[in-house]
Amino acid sequence: MCPEQACIRADQDELAFVAxxxxxxxxxxxxxxxxRVSLEVAGPATLLGFGTAxxxxxxxxxxxxxxxxxxxxxxxLRPTGEPGVVRVTARSQSAGVASVEIxxxxAPHNAAAEYDRSAVPTQ
Structure with a gap:
């Protein structure tokens, strides 16, 4: 198992992908x-989708x-908005059990809203 990122924002607009x-x-x-693989998600996130191509x-x-x-x-996965460690555990008959943590x-307050307004073109 491999998460796309080891650390994400505790924000409900964020997504985490685990291969x-x-x-x-x-x-x-x-x-x-x-x-067949079964997943268990523990911590401040929910399983939004699980599938293949x-x-x-x-x-x-x-x-x-x-x-x-x-x-x-x-x-x-989608974070719940609370900070913490999310543990994803996968189980399959032949491969056994594997876990990863994210x-x-x-995020700092209003971090996404802070930017240099002088760089925005005006009409």
């Missing part, structure tokens, strides 16, 4: 390993279980 791969002991993705899947993207496609899947940090 799930069924890999061998050398880290090579098992392209023929399409197996499978062109003909009938599995919902909103559940906590999904089959991999060519050994891969993707989980999308830190949700509070």
């Amino acid at each position: 799930i791969e069924i890999a061998d002991s050398d880290g090579v993705v098992e392209m023929l390993a399409d197996e 499978a062109p003909a899947s009938e599995e919902p993207f909103t559940g906590i279980e999904h089959s991999t496609f060519r050994g891969r899947a993707l989980a999308i 830190t949700a940090q509070s």
Whole structure:
């Protein structure tokens, strides 16, 4: 498992992406390993979506279980707005259990709204 970022803003407008791969002991993705993976999210985030690029899947993207496609899947998390550590745990029959942690940090007040107004063209 590999998060796109190890640290995100504790903001409900933020998203975190976690790649799930069924890999061998050398880290090579098992392209023929399409197996069921279940996820558990603990901490200040919710599972927004979980799925694959499978062109003909009938599995919902909103559940906590999904089959991999060519050994891969993707989980999308949304922070609750509270700072803290988010732990994502994946379980599959052949690969066992793997976990990653993502830190949700509070952003400075009005950090997104602060910018140099002199650089904005006026009409």
